[in-house]
Amino acid sequence: MxxxxxxxxxxxxxxxxxxxxxxxxxxxxxxxxxxxxxxxxxxxxxxxxxxxxxxxxxxxxxxxxxxxxxxxxxxxxxxxxxxxxxxxxxxxxxxxRRTQTPESTVRLRCGGCNASVEVVDEALHEGLLRAAQAHGMPAGGPFTVQLACARADCVR
The missing domain is CATH 1.10.10.10 (Winged helix-like DNA-binding domain superfamily/Winged helix DNA-binding domain)
Structure with missing residues (x-):
């Protein structure tokens, strides 16, 4: 068209x-x-x-x-x-917007270059949920985890 x-x-x-x-x-x-x-x-x-x-x-x-x-x-x-x-x-x-994002989605993001990947991992998600709740943080749904980059060519 x-x-x-x-x-x-x-x-x-x-x-x-x-x-x-x-x-x-x-x-x-x-x-x-x-x-x-x-x-x-x-x-x-x-x-x-x-x-x-x-x-x-x-x-x-x-x-x-x-x-x-x-x-x-x-x-x-x-x-x-x-x-x-x-x-x-x-x-x-x-x-x-995704119509169905699995609840156990975890986004891993580099704190330097912002490269990211989404993984569906129920055990990881449950561990993050428990840690957040143990520290008084109301949490649910997908998580984003910022990591320190180990790549030598990272632009951080």
Missing amino acids: SGTHGAQVPASSGFSEQLRSLGIRPTVIRLCVLQTLAESDSQWLGGEEVFRRMLKRGTATGLASVYRVIKELEKARLVQREWERGLGGARAVHRL
Whole structure:
């Protein structure tokens, strides 16, 4: 399907119907943001990266529009946001909201380069839950564990 901005959005994506069911008009920019996040699989992307990928695809838009749409899709619970710490401070990163994230998901993240991996490990999750509760922290759902990087080429 071709839109007013020259972008190519796959008609089979189902995003149009999803947006309509939420009472949101499926514009080319909204569809392209969703498609860009879908193509990144489970990789978290910053707004500028979404913008650059959309430009590569041929979607003529502004960075402010991309951020506005991401925020709107986050409010509609189609996109999830997380804060990623780096050398220049923290930045928001996004991905499509997963319909079913296992409760025993643990994200392991490097404290230096922010590389991360998600693992589903019930024993690890239960151990983290017990440790959090033992220290008076209400915890549940997925955990994020920040690790010290052992890689010599880490940018920390």
